[in-house]
Amino acid sequence: MQIQPLPEHFVATTTPLNLEQRRRLRLGSLMAKAEREGARLQFWARTAALLAVEFFFAVFGKWDPASGFMFSAVFVFFLIGLVHYRLVKKGFSPVWVGAVFGTLDMILLTLLLVGPNPFAEIIMPPAMSLREAGFQYLLIFVCLGALTLSPRLAAWLGIAAAICWTAAVVWVVTRPGTIVALIKAENMRFDEHVRLYFNPNFVDLIDQLTHVVVILIITGIIATVVSRSRKMADDYTTAERARSNLARHFSPNVVDELASNDEPFGPVRRQDVAVLFADIVGFTAYSEDHPAEQVFELLRTFHRRMEQVVFDHGGTVDNYIGDCIMATFGIPASATDDATRALGCARAMAAAVEEWNGERRARGSAPVDVRIGCQYGPVVLGAIGSERNLSFAVVGDTCNVASRLQTMCRELDAEVCVGADLIEAVKRAGDEDALSGMVEHGPIHVRGRDHEVEVWLAPKSALENSGVLIAS
Structure with missing residues (x-):
């Protein structure tokens, strides 16, 4: 009878682990549990943010088919978050799942912010959408990534937001009739600057580049904070374990x-x-x-x-x-x-x-x-x-x-x-x-x-x- 060798992954998992590896394994399990809890918090925080947006539109917006489209879009975001939350609650929560749902959020939100509303009575030039500070809503979704306690997921959400906004700028710039310029105050008279700025087809690339940079900076800060929080948790558990061991012997x-x-x-x-x-x-x-x-x-x-x-x-x-x-x-x-x-x-x-x-x-x-x-x-x-x-x-x-x-x-x-x-x-x-x-x-x-x-x-x-x- 010929004996088949064990699969490589099985051999790896049966290799005895040293204390540090065991500690890391336990810490990883705790962090995975914390990430699942973070996904729950992210869902409820996301829901609260969507309700706040709905309330704002309901109070200050105009009740027409265009507003109904916006309400429907917000509800779609709620459904996306709910599906993700249900998967996490059932234990299916690898990082790539969060990345997929986060990317879907960024894509749909960018389309909603920059794309035309099919029910709007007046179709605004695409350049106007870029200039209405819609990218700030992207920042909300980026910040929600911090609640996941996953540095990789938080970083990816910010990168996805930056990519989506960059793609939106490229799409608007390539539209017929769009006026593109790099505004520098020292190279343009004030009246020319004002006249160009109020042109509805004008896109200031420096301003849009600033938006992308701001997204990436905030992403870096959030990912660093999350990573530091995880390291502090690791250091804290190590210190408390040392104190617990010492407390059995010392005053x-x-x-x-x-x-x-x-x-x-x-x-x-x-x-x-x-x-x-x-x-x-x-x-x-x-x-x-x-x-x-x-x-x-x-x-x-x-x-x-x-x-x-x-x-x-x-x-x-x-x-x-x-x-x-x-x-x-x-x-x-x-x-x-x-x-x-x-x-x-x-x-x-x-x-x-x-x-x-x-x-x-x-x-x-x-x-x-x-x-x-x-x-x-x-x-x-x-x-x-x-x-x-x-x-x-x-x-x-x-x-x-x-x-x-x-x-x-x-x-x-x-x-x-x-x-x-x-x-x-x-x-x-x-x-x-x-x-x-x-x-x-x-x-x-x-x-x-x-x-x-x-x-x-x-x-x-x-x-x-x-x-x-x-x-x-």
Whole structure:
């Protein structure tokens, strides 16, 4: 059996897209939706403009067959717009369809403005039609193109209007009896100028050329505005996505600053930061004995409360690891009070858990036991992963020690365990008042580390032994 190769277009569509291509695809879909909405607005704005013209003719015009022809012509424009709108509403809205209907508008409007009215009692010379400023109605249709939010369609409508008016001028100029001249004030006496201007067969090519140039200038402005609006929408969605991603990890007061930088974190580097881990004791047993909905509700509440405490102390939520939250202080820029804020955050977390437990007891739920470990020291930080899943990571011995200290809280009967390096950093910052209530425990062996770690701790607050969320 011979296997036929896949069509070229199918191969192209099945090629994996990178993040930027996916973003562009989503943005293109949003813009297409906006263009369809713009077509709806264009239809209603166009209808309102046609009604205004009808009202003007009805009030100030003469009721005769010629006026009836004009009313009929305006109704034809309404029907053209309605057909286009119905196609767009049904989802058939490629750019070329808008270009076809727009071109049809320009052609019919030009014929209506310059061509003779078959029901008029007096047939005016064609040159008079050019001199009655009818091209201004073309400008209305050109401006309506801006509502489509399509730069190409807006540009084409203006070009089509310029072409149609140029063709009308050429047609009038070639009519028998038409007088053509290039009026320049310095080359003609005033009386000659006036006499020529009031001749009904006279066409001033400079004046008509000015009309075409004005149409093209306005078209350029409209297309530029529409294009700029689309770019601003692209930039806005990019910035908001960056802010949204950053807001999951950083306090609101630093999100705007980070989002405004092309490389907010800079290159991979080593610097001193404070690292904090907070974990729910006995969560594994709890998740086995309770419905999944209750488990996730507990996690969400825990993360939300702890995250807010971290942000209140100017910290960064580095990661959520199941029932554990990892936070850092000193990212993206280090400060002299990083260790002090980390210690304050640890104690505030313990206080927030106590408040939460009070609410849980009032509802008849078991209290939650949260233990916190913290250390200060050098880490390596930078962006890791691929363009599909890019994240900011903090790694190093300081992180490992902080995690181990958190697990040892239960063994030491402490709410908070911190390394001596963090205590020394607090002292160097001159914030010794922040150490009030901290007790020096001494060196302990930390799993996975050859050297012992000097540990300070905040003793465990008194909790009711019954009903506490601790497995054993």
